[in-house]
Amino acid sequence: MAASEYEFQGWLGHSPAAAEGRMEWGTYEPKQWTEDDVDIQVTHCGVCGSDLHMLRSGWFDTPYPCCVGHEIVGRAVRVGSRVAGDIRVGDRVGVGAQARSCLEKSCAACSSGRENYCARANIGTYGAVYPGGEGKSYGGYADYNRTHGRFVFKIPAGLPSEFAAPMLCAGITVFSPLRRERCGPGKSVGIVGVGGLGHFGVLFAKALGADRVVGISRKAEKRDDVLRLGAEEYIATDDGGGGSWAEGHARSLDLIVCTVSSEDMPLTDYLRLLKVDGVFIQVGNPDGGKLPRVSALTLLEGGIKMGGSSIGSPEEIREMLQFAADKGIKPWVEMRSLRDANQTVVDMAQGKARYRYVLVNDRHAAAGIAN
Structure with a gap:
């Protein structure tokens, strides 16, 4: 699928009021494409407490507009030529809370496989500004996501997408x-x-x-x-x-x-x-x-x-996903339509989740592209 065939749209927070269920659906410009990136057609996205913190500027001043969601599962629709590993167009893949690190050999964290502790260029999956004018990161309450291939993971066969999504954070x-x-x-x-x-x-x-x-x-x-x-x-x-x-x-x-x-x-x-x-x-x-x-x-x-401890490294995420598939781990999830994202974040804030909400992009999931 060529990039010209799809548009990046999602639920955008424009102020702290977004955490009260006031996100607005809209179009946004993802980070600039590089051949290290993967574009994902989103089918499932878990709802995390971090989403609420970010929407309300709880940790720092959020660079609005912000599309949250960092427990993303979907189908790879564009794979850069420099993406290492075995990710191919059509694969079922996921993204967690980290979209990029500096990945430099001189970085003690990145060179030791602890990219989640990179102090130089640790980019969150949403609400982060890339260095060098590349743009901002936008999350998975959306139709599509763009993330560096190092932080995109194949989902093992036998692990349902609605289970895999909340595991990613x-x-x-x-x-x-x-x-x-x-x-x-x-x-x-x-x-x-x-x-x-x-x-x-x-x-x-x-x-x-x-x-x-x-x-x-x-x-x-x-x-x-x-x-x-x-x-x-x-x-x-x-x-x-x-x-x-x-x-x-x-x-x-x-x-x-x-x-x-x-x-x-x-x-x-x-x-x-x-x-x-x-x-x-x-x-x-x-x-x-x-x-x-x-x-x-x-x-x-x-x-x-x-x-x-902060999230996990790419290797730990791969290990966890395979472990979960092998052991048949079944988290308690409630699936909601992506259309109902505003009500879902309100319910999340009120502690109603038992124990994880997963938003389903009905149009993409119904196409049978990431089951």
């Missing part, structure tokens, strides 16, 4: 730290915040072979869901006991992955759940980037290690 955000911290047999793992990211955390921790997986969230109402996802135990932190949940489960976990994005979360109590030499990894990023204060004594008394 929510899934990899928890899979990467679980894998790096050697989640597996002999480990007790806690997942804080059972939402879009957290439910993937439970699924992947179990599939990786953890002996004991504990879901940790505020409300008792999620207990049955978490146990159905495969966890052995659930902790409701709003138990009315003034923190007794932390005392009752003290020093019981080897690893905690925290998906919560709040500067008011009971971080010290979470840390008390860790065994000696336990590891706490933060993946949630609240508006303003603020987290609660932590007492040095809490860390010293338990030999606790704290760290952070």
Whole structure:
């Protein structure tokens, strides 16, 4: 398909009001084409909390207009001559939260396969301005997407598009730290915040072979869901006991992955759940980037290690997608029409998702191009 045969259109946010369901459908100019790029006809796009942060300028001033969506699956319709690997026109492919890095050998992150930590030219899939006047990045609440081929991934056969889409951000955000911290047999793992990211955390921790997986969230109402996802135990932190949940489960976990994005979360109590030499990894990023204060004594008394993790590298994403296909990972998703994107972001903001919304571009999906 020639580029002249399609137009880049999508749901555009023009101000912070877009996060309240006021996006407008319109045409936009994608980044300038290079022979490193892939154009994708979008069939599915997951709805991520990051979309809301960006629409409302929660992390920084968003360069409006902005088309969000970085859990993209569709069909490659144009593949640049310099795209490495085996991506061909017609392939079912996906894009996550990163559209490009500097990819220079002199970059410690890129040269070591950690492109997601590139500090020189880390371009998000939407809301980022490319260097050199190449334009802006636009996401997947749209008909088409253009992304550098290094960050476009073939979707394994047997992994449904509606499952693959939310894995490209929510899934990899928890899979990467679980894998790096050697989640597996002999480990007790806690997942804080059972939402879009957290439910993937439970699924992947179990599939990786953890002996004991504990879901940790505020409300008792999620207990049955978490146990159905495969966890052995659930902790409701709003138990009315003034923190007794932390005392009752003290020093019981080897690893905690925290998906919560709040500067008011009971971080010290979470840390008390860790065994000696336990590891706490933060993946949630609240508006303003603020987290609660932590007492040095809490860390010293338990030999606790704290760290952070941001999405995942291209190789980790490929590994995760194949792992999910091999293990039959089935996230809990609700598919919505792309036409209903405004209502969907409102519902997402109100916490109604159980546990991930996926927008379906009805026209493209109905054509049977990416099933």
